Amino acid sequence: MHSEVVASRNADQRDSSRESRNGTPQLDAVSLAIIQQLQEDGRRPYAAIGKAVGLSEAAVRQRVQKLLDQGVMQIVAVTDPLTVGFRRQAMVGVNVEGDVESIADALTAMSEVEYVVMTAGSFDILAEIVCEDDDHLLDVINKRIRALPGVRSTESFVYLKLKKQTYMWGTR
Amino acid sequence: MHSEVVASRNADQRDSSRESRNGTPQLDAVSLAIIQQLQEDGRRPYAAIGKAVGLSEAAVRQRVQKLLDQGVMQIVAVTDPLTVGFRRQAMVGVNVEGDVESIADALTAMSEVEYVVMTAGSFDILAEIVCEDDDHLLDVINKRIRALPGVRSTESFVYLKLKKQTYMWGTR
DNA sequence: GCCACGTCTGCGAAATCCGCAATCCACGAC
């Protein structure tokens, strides 16, 4: 045992706390392997993960805790909102004049907005919105988002059917 | 104790196995409350969840197992791919002539594609792509997606910065 | 009435989680 990722251990382990230039922690191979295990099953026992990545149960537990504290990953239940009673979802493309980031922050503050990303292309921001019904969706897009000062225009894509939703990159 | 959601228990519990017309299971208030707990912390103990929703530990465990088996939810670690070494991500809007669903299936089959949704609006499909670098991204978009028969056109939005990623609707 | 079915509860055994002290190792100071 202790066969999988052992080779790079001593060389890499310090990296797990080093910071790259944008402030996000640099991850070594062992932490990536741990994340991958938890992407397959977020409730997998620490001991099983340890056996897979070549670490003791306590060490895995410590690393997982740190990854959670640092915000590198979160362990959560994910659902298809359509299954769970949120009948209207949409992706909204936003064009901004002025400070894009402050608009993105404003969108982030809205509870109906699940996902915000700044992009290059014909939209400055893409935001995913989850609502209970059409009225709610209309309200969020027209009254709240378009009302933000600096929002030049928006385009909406109402979801018809979610086909895929994965969190298992790495497992290729 | 046993105070939170008790009132609707006997009336609703059978619904947890009933099917709505599109084949997705109908969820009662207790299951929703359980999901909500696990959206806050995917590793929360069953006993703690039980206390919060007014059910025994064993009952919670049974329900969670069923929700997982039915595919209503999954408990997984989620990360910002940019933090974890995938340096290029993009949302791709696709326009299709002919059968949209078969194109969506083809996209779903690609391992680089994390997210596929069929939409109403100026795109038929939105797909999120996670790649290691520019070459990889270019390859996926130009060689693989545009090559699919029936794809009329695509538009790409390369991610610059992920601002928000939540799974806590319901917690409003 | 009575059986079948699905769900919930209670409980004991096994496994897991948790905190802590000791150890190991790389690295810098002197």
Next chain:
DNA sequence: GTCGTGGATTGCGGATTTCGCAGACGTGGC
């Protein structure tokens, strides 16, 4: 070279959680 420091890992015992199962309960079909 030696010593000290800090971070990571390990090994453990006790507390907690998970797991499987048998029994109880309520509802609907016959």
